[in-house]
Amino acid sequence: MTINEKTVGNESELANQCITWWRRNISKEPVENGDTRKRPTAYRATLKRCTSIDDVLVTEAFQQLWLSLPSDIRTPRRMVLVAMLAWLLAAIKQDGPQTIAKAMASKRSPESDSPKVSQIRFQQLVHARTPEEFVSRVRRVLAQLGGTVNVASFVKEVEGWYWQSQSKRTEIEPTRRQTLKWAMEYYESQPRKFN
Template sequence: MSEEQFTPHILRDRDGEEGVAERLTQWWARLQGADDIEEPPFPSGTLAVLKRATGPDDALLSEGFRRLWFALPPGRRNSWEMRAWGGVAVLLANVKHQDSDRLFAAAMAEERQSSSGSGSGKPVVSELRFRQLLHSRDLDEFVRRARRAVHLIDQRVDVRSLADDLLLWHREKNGRFTARPDHRLAVRWADAYFTRLARYEKAQR
């Protein structure tokens, strides 16, 4: 069991809106055509369209996004966050394996393997890329950089964590910060990333 556990910040259930994170995970499973789900997979081509999307705006025109949007409780479907949910659809279309023990920020700091199969002493997503992602200028840039990071971590991550982080980034970028500093994305990401990084850096000293 990983030391990191998913704690929802944006996907947290509210009164009358139960199971928001679960609805998102079910949407992803149907998008990927998973075998172990009750509902049938989405029509052929739905995933491919989202994977080809150039960004959030492009995703909004897709069937895959519409299915995600209307799977959300009505109170979550507000126009202010629609583009951010489009970004969620783009990123999750690029995740091949749901891993509830692999949160996005910590996964970016995992040790990259060298060609010989041993540890390289460097993270799969460099500190520079990590900082650039966090300080993206706008949603389009964040989605572009995050999609690259998803591929660098072998497209295996907790889809809830990835979605929650993007939605929180979007809110903070628009000035909606939580009163608790430890709940802010920069603090949470820095803690997860550099804690994981320290594990193998210390071993090499």
């Protein structure tokens, strides 16, 4: 197994653990497998009150997610990413069918041609440079979407954004950039204004 394959495997495991954590602790969806226990609401409330990555890092919610990860994934390089994911997942109420970009581009109402998230707000999101700026913008977008996006794709997209934002390489192939992927999906999902 190459280092690159190991990294991809670890990121997939991270995504699976984050989704499981969200379903058990944050989601407002019915519990699977007939489990009728009431889920804690404190994690969602605690994470909503956070104002920085450092605030998230010292919460019980983050610690529970962090400690649920395999030890080879719990590296200092991933700590901020996991904190971002915990903070953002707290803003998702329901697992939906659409990626965040398609959800942003979907119509406000059947009679409207306007997307749920304006092009200006979308541009602000894709131009975010720091993890805290990114989280702030994504949380605003999630609020506009009613807290409903596809959780599995969302986690992977946030991971993609994070690693690209941390990369010193500027020559990342354009089609692999997460922000370009979002732009393509966002604009392709909107009705055409001109032929």
